[in-house]
Amino acid sequence: MSGGLRHGWTTGACATAATTAAYTALLTGxxxxxxxxxxPRGQRPAFALATEAILPGERAARAGVVKDAGDDPDVTHGALVSATVRHGEPGTGVTFRAGPGVGTVTKPGLPLEVGEPAINPVPRQMMREHVELVAAQHGGGGDVIVEISIDDGEKLALRTWNPRLGILGGLSVLGTTGIVVPYSCSAWIDSIRRGIDVARAAGHRHVAACTGSTSESVAARLYGLPDDALLDMGDFAGAVLKYLRRHPIDRLTVAGGIGKLSKLADGHLDLHSGRSQVSMEALAELAREAGGTAELAGRVLLANTALGALHLCQEAGLPLGDLVAGRAKTAAEGVLRGAPVQVDVIVIDRAGTLVGRAP
Known part of the structure; x- marks a missing residue:
């Protein structure tokens, strides 16, 4: 357990359980x-079946497991993950198909070829290993077609990165350990990395990492960037910068509100309100450096929010937004450690008005 929160199971683990049950039934009835x-790490969870069916007309068996994501706010929590298993041609091994609610890869840059079902490499390996185990136990050949489906997956996928990554028609079957750690944010960070991979494969030389939908729309409008060059960074500035350090793209725009980018300016790489705070002392110091009076700096220090500090400085004619953008740019370049990525930063207010920029 993590902090008293309940762990859950990945879609890959659920698909493996459903495949194991369906292939067993195909061989034994x-x-x-x-x-x-x-x-993969040796744990042995047991899954209750939510559905089961022998399909004699199709020479197939189907089993379904309801995904339990534990206490993680996972979009697929409660979804029915099903596997339909059929005999394949001898010598073909395990072949994967996307059933209803599972997406298909349409863009290069992902760890799967274009045209393949969006079933990631580790879940595929887990299913292959369990097909081999069942075949050994019950005298099967191990040559099967495994079709994974997820109820309402096409609708749920609209709430994920999949459309932007070029995974169309449904969700991805994910997971590297089989276990969902509550609030680990690993899925979001993995999506950021895959977004960079897809942008690189598409030949984009400029991407924008944005903290939310408002900053994303501003960046898209300013630079004319297509959807697959826009990264939904959220709070994970560090994830973007560290991955670009290893896999550079010519130009990065970091776009966000004054509050989150004030944190980046102060050296924080996780911009979540529960894990980093805006330093009003740092903003007051910026106001002083810009020529603000001691009285203004004192008012900035007592402001409730970064936005409040911005308004005070705007009234005094001081470019606090530009100063925050400059500091954030320097912080980002520090994380990139000389990687060949040109950085610029745009700062917005809640209405989407551009209030700061560097350079």
Whole structure:
């Protein structure tokens, strides 16, 4: 457990459990329930089946598991993940297909070829290993077609990065450990990395990492960037910068509100309100450096928010937004450590008005 929060299971683990149950039934006529699987790190969870069916007309069996993401706010929590398993041609091994609600890869840059179902490499390996185990236990050949489907997956996928990554028609089957750690944010960070991969593969030389939808629309409008050059960074500035350090793109625009970018300016790489705070002392110091009076600096120090500090400085004719953008640019370049990425920063207010820029 993490901080008293309950762990859950990835879609890859659920798909593996459903595949194991369905292939067992295809060979024996009966479904194991609960069905136990072995995760990559050796844990052996058991999953209750939510659905099961022998499909004699299709020479197939289908089993379904309801995904339990534990206490993580996962978009797929409660979704039914199903596997339909059919015999394949001898010697073909395990072939994967996207059923309803599972997406198909349409853009290069992902760890799967274009045209493949969006079932990631580790879940595929887990399913292959369990097909081999079931085949060994029950005298099967191990040559099967595995079709994974997720109820309402096409609708749920609209709330994920998938459309921007070029994964169309549904969700991805994900997971490297099989376990969802509550609030680990690993899925979001992984999506940021895949977004950079897709942008690079598409030949984009300029990407914008944005803290939210308002800053994203401003960056897209300013630079004419297509959807697959826009990175939904959220609070994870560090994830963007560290990945670009290893996989550079010519130009990066960092776009966000004055509050979050004040934190980046102060050296924070996680901009979440629970994990970093705006330093009013740093903003007051910037006001002084810009020529503000001691009285103004004192008012900035007592302001409730970075936006409030911005308004005070705007009234005094001081470019606090530009100063924050400059500091944020310097902080970003420090994380990039000389990687060949040209950085610029745009700062907006809540209405989407540009209030700061560097250079």
């Amino acid at each position: 009966s479904f194991p329930d609960p069905v136990e699987i072995v995760l």
